[in-house]
Amino acid sequence: QVQLVESGGGLVQAGGSLRLSCAASGRTSSRYAMGWFRQAPGKEREFVAVINWSGHNTNYAASVEGRFTISRDNAKVYLQMNSLKPEDTAVYYCAANTYGYELPYTARQYNYWGQGTQVTVSS
Numbered sequence: 001q002v003q004l005v006e007s008g009g010g011l012v013q014a015g016g017s018l019r020l021s022c023a024a025s026g027r028t029s030s031r032y033a034m035g036w037f038r039q040a041p042g043k044e045r046e047f048v049a050v051i052n053w054s055g056h057n058t059n060y061a062a063s064v065e066g067r068f069t070i071s072r073d074n075a076k077v078y079l080q081m082n083s084l085k086p087e088d089t090a091v092y093y094c095a096a097n098t099y100g101y102e103l104p105y106t107a108r109q110y111n112y113w114g115q116g117t118q119v120t121v122s123s
Contacts, residue, residue, distance in 0.1 A: 001026045002112040004094045009117030016121070017082045022094030022114060024075040032098045034077040036070060037107060038090035038119075045093070047105045051077060059103045064088075084121045091116040 008020040022034065035050035049060045049070040058070050069080040077094060095110035104110060 002032075002096045002098065004096060004112055004114035006092065006094045006114045006117040009092060009119045011120045011122065012084055014084060014086055014121055014123050016084050017080070018084065018119060020079040020081070020092055020094075020117060020119075022077045022079075024077070024096060027098070032096055033101055033104055034072060035095050035097070035104060035110060036077075036079045037093045037095060038088075039093070039116075040087075040090040043090075045107050047107075048092070049079060050103050050105055052102050057103060059105060081119070084119075086121045086123045088119060089121050090119060092119050 003026045006022045012018050031053040033052050036048040037045050038048050039045040047061050051058045051070045051072050055072045067083045071078045093116045094114040096112040097104045097110045101109050
């Protein structure tokens, strides 16, 4: 079992920055990929970024590449979000995959989820 707790969401103006954190607990080994997804009102949950177990490989959605950076420190994962746009407004979810995928990018490839943190970008 893995428990995930996100923090760092909030309200920011367009062009601003936020840093999301996700703390994982419950499983002694941190050798699993972790990712960030987001869900805006009326839309499906979408992939944002993923980092592999070692932290050496990452992948991003095209909509955030160059603006967002995912990183990890053992069992904690971060999402640095710069140059935020109103369309980045969503609930952001941290997820963990213990199935063994290297860089999973679909929701069904993850088996643990956090409760979500709201990010609102005003224009």
